[in-house]
Amino acid sequence: MLEAKLAEAGTLKKLLDAIKELVTDANFECNEEGINLQAMDNSHVALVAVHLEAAGFKRYRCDRPMPLGVNLTSLTKVLKCAKDDDITTLKAADEADVLNLVYEAKNSDRIAEYDMKLMDIDSDTLGIPDTEYDARVTMPSAEFTRIVRDLSQLGESVRIEVSKEGVRFASEGEAANGSVLMKQTDGASVAGGNKIMAKTKREDGVDEEEQEGGEEEEQEEGGSKKAKKEKVKKEKTDGDVDMVVDDEEKEDGEEEFKPNSDDEEGEEEQGDDDENEDEDDDEEGGKKRKKKANGSAKPKKKAKTSSSSSSKSKLKKGKKEDDEDAQAITIEMNQHVSLTFSLKYLVNFSKSASLCPKVQLMMSNDVPLLVAYDFGQGYIRYYLAPKIGDD
Amino acid sequence: MLEAKLAEAGTLKKLLDAIKELVTDANFECNEEGINLQAMDNSHVALVAVHLEAAGFKRYRCDRPMPLGVNLTSLTKVLKCAKDDDITTLKAADEADVLNLVYEAKNSDRIAEYDMKLMDIDSDTLGIPDTEYDARVTMPSAEFTRIVRDLSQLGESVRIEVSKEGVRFASEGEAANGSVLMKQTDGASVAGGNKIMAKTKREDGVDEEEQEGGEEEEQEEGGSKKAKKEKVKKEKTDGDVDMVVDDEEKEDGEEEFKPNSDDEEGEEEQGDDDENEDEDDDEEGGKKRKKKANGSAKPKKKAKTSSSSSSKSKLKKGKKEDDEDAQAITIEMNQHVSLTFSLKYLVNFSKSASLCPKVQLMMSNDVPLLVAYDFGQGYIRYYLAPKIGDD
């Protein structure tokens, strides 16, 4: 059975607000680690992944993995019945067809209880490999919201370009063209040379090895090492085409959503190859990039040899500072990237700003953008394939 | 070329917000004095005139007069992309077909640049004569907003009546009738006898003669003295009929919007006939009013002889006090006026309240109302013809 007690209903409400427009039904995959939700958006262009850490709950118990098929519209309605600061307990029996929600007012003078019907949802959970990116932009989430909403007034698409200059968002439209350039806050040169990978708050301050090995629950749940070799067809079309999974090499029943294509060796995605990993990474990343019509030099390698450990600590320091000052803008770049995305989706993603004062944009050329919001109890991550004709 | 640097985008944003519903396309007439915009509203019932003083810009340069044809919807969109406190630079090359806008965040970590397409717009700029009115009400702009919004819930029209009692706004509706009476703040008797003419802030404290001669750029730009004799047909209908310009006597190519009908002599609109002007005014105004079903005595003349100079200084003092205390209500009256206007338009005009804490209502019987908001860098003025059946 599942029993998860959340200190505040607000987190859940905001989460649902953030994704309910994108996804109508989804499985809440509950296990002893916490709760995960992963789904393609309704038009199968974007992917959203939510994680709620077991430790983030006031109380958490889940004897064995159970998927709870939830209609998000229904859950949103039920959650509207909770005040933001209500203590909220989610309960589901094994094989249950209802999710029980109990809202307890802070002062306990009110207890509300709801039973929401569950549904069976085809679990097309994709394994999302932990991928290295060429660039990460960390900025105030409100700023990101602002930029994409502004530009969405002008046109449909935005080109996001990370260079030494900073990060530029540029759109073209009927009435006007617009371009927003954000520079690293302190004017320091753009950080580079460190590995740029998604990580969660709870991983701050732990060793990088640990980060790499431990951060993607999806990996442990679904993917074997062999499965890691599966390859996503990045169909970079303008609209409604799925980010489909290539069947070749698939060896277990689970599909994998794999934004990066550094897959010939694939071992760097595992946490068990430790320090050698960096070098492997560079080799593989470099090879791959060449193959992909981006044959520029590998600044990553150079940077790595010159400043690997220092830039690692710098990265961590930067992240801490962001926590202290949500206004900071940090740009890490190992490679110039320039990608074009649908503003409609980015505007949608940016709703999650209420969950977290900052957002990370992780990019590599020709690879889906990762938009990540990390909050205390977990994260919400969006993946969006670039449009074709980008550059 | 034009290059105009504004300390805060907010001013421009508020201006556009204020007029974009009224007007869709308009020429920004730029010259070395500043920027002017003048347009009839879409249904040609009201006229809006905006002036931005060159001196109000952080930097201003305009080599030669250039009209920039702007779609206000587009400009509004582009301005939405600016934060209120962004330093904003407008640039346009000679004969350019785009307006370049650069927004620079106060801390310079963000620079956004937009290019907005320009269009050719028939420049039907009207010369707006500097007219003397029978009454001026200066009141907190929020108060005006409130009153017209309140009354608009009851009916379509408001009768605005200025008398010794104060200024009364009265509406009649199906469900209820309403009347709001505002008295001069300090309870002092209503000022009268001075010339009541629109003036801008920068003119405070200069001689009245200078005010009269120098305050309407539209005059210098467009109207000759002969043109002043042109006469507006005041078609005082409820809705869609233009405030058209009468062709008779028109001697240059420029049309003129002429809210006052003291036009047989017409010279009082020039600054060069000084003190005698008042008497001419009274004669002409009186004649005209008689012709138009307002045959009341001419209190203006009496007031002038008794308190002309003292009330002039009082007027200036009153305006200064308004600057100090935006809550003050000042009523100046040379003649009882009673006019009826469409509330829909007044509600629309009152949006400009965000630009300036006070508003001036200038009225003469049977003449378009002038609603004027003066802010630091310029002004926005609305003219609205009275409805028939007023009084």
Add this chain to the structure above:
DNA sequence: CGCGCCGTCG
């Protein structure tokens, strides 16, 4: 200044 409600647009 932030939140909630109403109206408009997709």
Add this chain to the structure above:
DNA sequence: CGACGGCGCG
């Protein structure tokens, strides 16, 4: 019918 934006209120 739902979402987004604007306006009004506390």
